[in-house]
Amino acid sequence: MRRKAGTQKRICSGCGKHVAEIHEVVEREVRDLPWSEYRATVVVELCRVRCPDCGPRMEKVAQLPSKAPFSKRFEEAVGQACESAAASQVGRRFGLAASTVRAIDMRYLTRWESTRRRPALKQMGIDEIYLGKSGKFITVVSNLETGEPLWFGHERKKETIDEFFRSQLSPLQRTRIQAACIDMWPAFKSSLEQWAPQCAIIYDKFHIMQHANKAIDEVRRAEFFRQGGWRRKIVKGKRWLLLTRWVNLTEDKQQDLNRLFRLNRRLMKAYLMKESLERLWQQPSETKAVTYLTNWIRQLRWQRLPAFEKFAHMLLDHSEGILNYYRVAVRFGVVEAINGNIRLLLHRGRGYKNLRYLLLKAQRMAAAKTEFVAFRIAA
Numbered sequence: 001m002r003r004k005a006g007t008q009k010r011i012c013s014g015c016g017k018h019v020a021e022i023h024e025v026v027e028r029e030v031r032d033l034p035w036s037e038y039r040a041t042v043v044v045e046l047c048r049v050r051c052p053d054c055g056p057r058m059e060k061v062a063q064l065p066s067k068a069p070f071s072k073r074f075e076e077a078v079g080q081a082c083e084s085a086a087a088s089q090v091g092r093r094f095g096l097a098a099s100t101v102r103a104i105d106m107r108y109l110t111r112w113e114s115t116r117r118r119p120a121l122k123q124m125g126i127d128e129i130y131l132g133k134s135g136k137f138i139t140v141v142s143n144l145e146t147g148e149p150l151w152f153g154h155e156r157k158k159e160t161i162d163e164f165f166r167s168q169l170s171p172l173q174r175t176r177i178q179a180a181c182i183d184m185w186p187a188f189k190s191s192l193e194q195w196a197p198q199c200a201i202i203y204d205k206f207h208i209m210q211h212a213n214k215a216i217d218e219v220r221r222a223e224f225f226r227q228g229g230w231r232r233k234i235v236k237g238k239r240w241l242l243l244t245r246w247v248n249l250t251e252d253k254q255q256d257l258n259r260l261f262r263l264n265r266r267l268m269k270a271y272l273m274k275e276s277l278e279r280l281w282q283q284p285s286e287t288k289a290v291t292y293l294t295n296w297i298r299q300l301r302w303q304r305l306p307a308f309e310k311f312a313h314m315l316l317d318h319s320e321g322i323l324n325y326y327r328v329a330v331r332f333g334v335v336e337a338i339n340g341n342i343r344l345l346l347h348r349g350r351g352y353k354n355l356r357y358l359l360l361k362a363q364r365m366a367a368a369k370t371e372f373v374a375f376r377i378a379a
């Protein structure tokens, strides 16, 4: 491939200026889109320009965005394939190593990201995701209005969120934040109070129900150890059932739970308490919600469910932020959806040692609203 005669001035890849003087002519081979069933390699004639500012430099060509031996449209095809499949899968299709696919995808996403507008952050969500033993926790800051993750930080300390406010937002941008949906985690709250004191803190349903599930799990474990023999067998393996909402269970599974509840009343009470807490967010007004919460906590009396009593104390301590749901309109479920998407990416991708890559992937996923195509890897 050679440039048409006549177009004389080349662009210096160092500074972006037009340069007329040519230092030397070179050839470069890049992989391009396939031709029919054949793999296509294009040999491109390129110039090294003699830039007055940078010295001898390679000219800049839009179709060759990086030093890697691939054309831009080839990289785009690979990047698009990565939106719906794991890197190893894409690699098999294009005849590339998975690591090469990931590098191409990263460049593809970086180019995409550099051209987009960033909407103002008015409602933010803060969540944490457990990366497993080696990666520990990461904190995810997201924009609740656009439903996309904005930033990832290591661990889940106050310093983590401080770092977000310091490095990502200007003082003016900080004052524009109206609301934040967070978990009942003191570190997040104290950072928000310091950097965005005007913002309303909302403890969202998703996180509160996570704590309710933790309480159920504690009850389950306590009951498992309390009971011996054949009764223990009944409690065993019921974790998932107890953590799933009744409406999401099939009839057989509901029967399974009913059988368990006939034998263990304490587990039944715990399950009913969790189920009924959902209605705290369906009250017609804040006053009704306060009454509902008070009654819910009252029902715990004499039930001997210490895990739930502890949880109730937590709810009381954070009731202001929980009831903020009735004062500030935020989109609920966004934090949950973002969390779910990231989990899905982590599950499929495995090697996300590069957090920036994971963030770009999650952003692209939110923007494109793509869903992962499930691949069954041949055994």
Ligand SMILES: [Zn+2]
Pocket: 012, 013, 014, 015, 016, 017, 051, 052, 053, 054, 055, 057
């Ligand atoms: Zn230059």
